[in-house]
Amino acid sequence: MADPLLSLSGVSKSFGGLTVVEDVGFDLPRGGRLGLIGPNGAGKTTVFNLISGVYPIDAGEIRLDGRPIQHLSPGARVRAGLARSFQNIRLMPHLSAVENVMLGQHARASSLGALLTPIGWMPRGRWRREAEALLAEAGLDIHPGAVVANLPYGIRKKIEVVRALAARPKVLMLDEPAAGLNPAETVELARFLRGIADSGTTLLVVEHDMGFVNEVCDRVVVLNFGRRIFEGTLAGARAEAAVREAYLGAEVSDAA
Secondary structure, rough: OOOEEEEEEEEEEEEEEEEEOOOOOOOOOOOOOOEEOOOOOOOHHHHHHHHOOOOOOOOOEEEEEEEEEEOOOOOHHHHHHEEEEEOOOOOOOOOOOHHHHHHHHHHHOOHHHHHHOOOOOOOHHHHHHHHHHHHHOOOOOOOOOOOOOOHHOOOOOOOHHHHHHHOOOOEEEOOOOOOOOHHHHHHHHHHHHHHHHHHHOOOEEEEEOOHHHHHHEEEEEEEOEEEEEEOOHHHHHHHOHHHHHHHHHHHHHHHO
């Protein structure tokens, strides 16, 4: 593998006396689409939080584009090229869809004046046009000015993905992006994410829907009790006895 864009080595995290992530490591190449999977409580979202800086790591190293980032603040990590969505929606419900997407553009601001520009007072300014285009490319058939609080859950989930994308990240981290979506919305989101990857954005995805993972990701890392137990293709994971026992179980036998 060429030099990875994102690399974790020996990453560990404990809360009190409970170790929730232990000696986890993996490499994510540029343009890769990696799924982070495992049973509930396996440590997937904790790994996301360690990468994005929500929690500090206790041991190990996280490198982005060859640069250690474990000592950077969450905001500095966004500016370095990380953006993420959350398992629970964190949009501003009183703002419109396009205004929420424009909030994601602030990571690209290089000065106070640039920071104020995206919200600005220019209804058809460049930032707003770009945000509206992102919503359209995501297949969201809504009015950009629609207030988020009045939109269905599945639509709000997709808006959060688009908001993260508005930061133009090197690595887009998505925590259960398909949760709450109906089958048609799930297919459309998978198509959209593959297009994002094809355009050069690297994807790291936590997801329980194995069909969605199969459509979006080219490799998976499987966690169980905070440790990595497999890395490879989803087909390889399905053939691995330890993975079947820990997570996929009868689902693998049925799908094989």
